[in-house]
Amino acid sequence: MATRAVSIRTRLTALVVLATLAPVGTALGFVAERDLRDIRNDMVTSSALIGYVIAEYSASAMAFEDRADAGRTLNGLSRDENVIAAALYDNDGRRFVSYEQRASSVPRLPPSIARARGSLTTVEAEHVTVIQPVISQGTRYGTLLVLVSTAHLRSRIHGYLLSMGLLGLGAIAAAVALALMLERMVSRPLLALADVARRIADTEDYSVRAASVGHGEIGLLADAFNRMLGEIDGRQKQAQQAIQVRDDFLSIASHELKTPLTSLRLQAQGLLMLPPTSVSEPDGKRIKHTLEVIDRQVARLDKLIANLLDVSRIAAGRLLLDPTETNLSSLVREVMRQFEAQLARGNCKLDASIEPSVIGLWDAPRLDQVVTNLISNAIKYGGGKPIELSVASTAAGARLVVRDQGIGISSDDQHRIFGRFERAASLSYGGLGLGLFISAQIARAHGGTISVESTPKVGSRFTVELPRAPILKGAIE
Ligand code: ADP
Numbered sequence: 001m002a003t004r005a006v007s008i009r010t011r012l013t014a015l016v017v018l019a020t021l022a023p024v025g026t027a028l029g030f031v032a033e034r035d036l037r038d039i040r041n042d043m044v045t046s047s048a049l050i051g052y053v054i055a056e057y058s059a060s061a062m063a064f065e066d067r068a069d070a071g072r073t074l075n076g077l078s079r080d081e082n083v084i085a086a087a088l089y090d091n092d093g094r095r096f097v098s099y100e101q102r103a104s105s106v107p108r109l110p111p112s113i114a115r116a117r118g119s120l121t122t123v124e125a126e127h128v129t130v131i132q133p134v135i136s137q138g139t140r141y142g143t144l145l146v147l148v149s150t151a152h153l154r155s156r157i158h159g160y161l162l163s164m165g166l167l168g169l170g171a172i173a174a175a176v177a178l179a180l181m182l183e184r185m186v187s188r189p190l191l192a193l194a195d196v197a198r199r200i201a202d203t204e205d206y207s208v209r210a211a212s213v214g215h216g217e218i219g220l221l222a223d224a225f226n227r228m229l230g231e232i233d234g235r236q237k238q239a240q241q242a243i244q245v246r247d248d249f250l251s252i253a254s255h256e257l258k259t260p261l262t263s264l265r266l267q268a269q270g271l272l273m274l275p276p277t278s279v280s281e282p283d284g285k286r287i288k289h290t291l292e293v294i295d296r297q298v299a300r301l302d303k304l305i306a307n308l309l310d311v312s313r314i315a316a317g318r319l320l321l322d323p324t325e326t327n328l329s330s331l332v333r334e335v336m337r338q339f340e341a342q343l344a345r346g347n348c349k350l351d352a353s354i355e356p357s358v359i360g361l362w363d364a365p366r367l368d369q370v371v372t373n374l375i376s377n378a379i380k381y382g383g384g385k386p387i388e389l390s391v392a393s394t395a396a397g398a399r400l401v402v403r404d405q406g407i408g409i410s411s412d413d414q415h416r417i418f419g420r421f422e423r424a425a426s427l428s429y430g431g432l433g434l435g436l437f438i439s440a441q442i443a444r445a446h447g448g449t450i451s452v453e454s455t456p457k458v459g460s461r462f463t464v465e466l467p468r469a470p471i472l473k474g475a476i477e
Helices: 008-063 067-079 151-203 217-273 281-316 328-345 364-381 435-445
Strands: 083-090 095-100 120-123 127-136 139-149 324-327 350-354 359-362 387-393 397-404 449-455 459-467
Touching (some): 008 083, 008 127, 008 139, 067 083, 328 350, 328 359, 328 397, 359 364, 359 459, 364 387, 364 459, 435 459
Parallel strands (some): 350 387
Antiparallel strands (some): 083 095, 120 127, 449 459
16 A cells, blocks of 8 residues: 655745755854863862872972871861862872761771872763872872862753753744644645645545635735636536536427427328329329438437437436336337347348347336337447347346357447537547447436446447346436
8 A cells, every 4th residue: 555645834844854954063062062071171180289289289298298287288278168189199199188078978088099190080970089109309208199079060050051951941932833833834835736736636626715814925826726716617517507508508409309209200101001003003103212311311310319218317317117017028029120120131140039028127118219229220330240139037037149250349439429519430430429328328227237248349248237127216317
């Protein structure tokens, strides 16, 4: 399954947050790294300075081995709350005098230390250790050890990290606010446009419009979109009106044409039935022949007009079925009888295999139309070769098959010949391209189907399947 496309809103928000946070985060990272290094270095420098100054002041006391004076000097460290302990060691590494802050967590001073060559400051988790040689006028008298608490350093770092964190949060809040603003300005109107487009695609209702969103580029886009919709809407209404006018015209024209035509046909048939009286035999034969031709042509015209009338009825949803118990076998035999003369004239054979009685609840005149259409097409496109017809009952109802060995239909055309006014044969064959359309509508209205299998230049086979008792839809749509 294809993954759902990420919405423009999500992409824009992610982009803005990233674009804002990436440089701000990098800058904060650099600054924090540098500041933390500076804070640590400050601590190391100031601790080393304390060590240096105390060593300077203690040098004479150590030279004279004056413990009281050295003790006073060390006690001076009590003014700096960060110094937790300090001790002076003689040149043998033995503790000479010490100072300890009155606090429980003071680490124990070592009773002796190894003699260090030079000054050394090391930072540990809890304290900074400063080792400073005590030297006066080039003579070394001992070593000073000072322990300076890192609590102050840690609280400074904590405070610093806290303010950095707050700054970071502020940057995130600003990025989100910016994203929301952009979302309001850009993605929301675009999403509204996309929503309108989706609604139109779903409902094909071109009367909807996108909301106006000011005069910016998106506003222009929405206005252009709305203008386009207006145009499509207008054209669609025009097209619908034109179709309506055409359908109305078809309906009126077919009615108007049908009335004189019916009367003309009745007249011709009446004349045909008259016994030849006042005319000589050869003239009588000629008149009879002419009248037969007139009758056939009028019948053809009548069928064409009936088809046009059906199309307008179908378009208006007014082609109603009137199903009654119908024997399809008798119906097909009757239609075949009507084609006898035409088949004989064309020297065309029609082989039929019809089960004695295939009965169902169908609209007989409408099925007559379907059978007539299939047989007349088989004659028209069958190239005079034998036509086969069969009627059989099936588990669901009935099956009618008409097969010819004529021009056939290409596979590209097969799906469209059931559409309105669709034709696949050359103009020389004549016809309006309505017979199969109406037949398919009638089959569908009965809950059945009509299908074709065909090979060009080999022939076609049309199959109609009908359910015995169809779920009637009432009107053909
Ligand atoms: P018409 O025959 O009036 O053109 P139809 O709706 O009856 O209209 O048929 C539509 C098209 O289907 C025809 O124009 C023709 O090209 C094709 N067609 C129908 N029946 C056959 C057939 N038996 N053999 C070959 N082509 C056919």
